[in-house]
Amino acid sequence: MGNRGELDEEMTVELDLEDGSKVTCAIITILTLQNQDYIALLPLDEKGENTDGEVWFYRYHEDENDPDAEPELTYIEDEAEYEIVADVFDEYLDHEEFDELVEEEDF
Numbered sequence: 001m002g003n004r005g006e007l008d009e010e011m012t013v014e015l016d017l018e019d020g021s022k023v024t025c026a027i028i029t030i031l032t033l034q035n036q037d038y039i040a041l042l043p044l045d046e047k048g049e050n051t052d053g054e055v056w057f058y059r060y061h062e063d064e065n066d067p068d069a070e071p072e073l074t075y076i077e078d079e080a081e082y083e084i085v086a087d088v089f090d091e092y093l094d095h096e097e098f099d100e101l102v103e104e105e106d107f
Contacts, residue, residue, distance in 0.1 A: 013041065015073070024048070030060055031088050037061065038085045039073060040092075057085045 011027040025041035032038070039060035042050045059074040076082045 012044070013039075013073070015041070015043075025056065026050070028055065029089075029092060031085065031092060033084065033088060038076075038088075039071075040089050055086075055089065057082060057089065 012024050013027055015023050015025055017023060023043050025043050028040040028042055030037055030039050037060040039058050041056045041058065043054060043056060044050055057076060059076055061072040061074070063069040063072075076085065
């Protein structure tokens with residue numbers, strides 16, 4: 001229980017949208033599928049909240065040769081690919097919720 005506070009500190013990323021605006025997103029998790037990493041983001045409003053529960057998925061790429069380089073996020077153009085990522089994310093969420101329930105009952 002001691003270091004739970006570290007997990008609660010939200011990691012965020014700022015995205016540049018096509019219309020030129022920026023949006024801050026909380027990083028939920030990074031998923032790996034078929035040797036490709038994907039990032040799940042929760043877009044936040046000005047108050048740092050997400051009210052509609054919408055999650056965005058992007059391809060995620062870190063430069064192994066340069067750990068200090070900003071990770072690259074790429075829009076997923078392919079609808080089928082996006083669906084697969086969304087399905088895997090749903091499974092991840094189911095698993096996470098289950099873990100939390102188990103932790104609470106552990107006296």
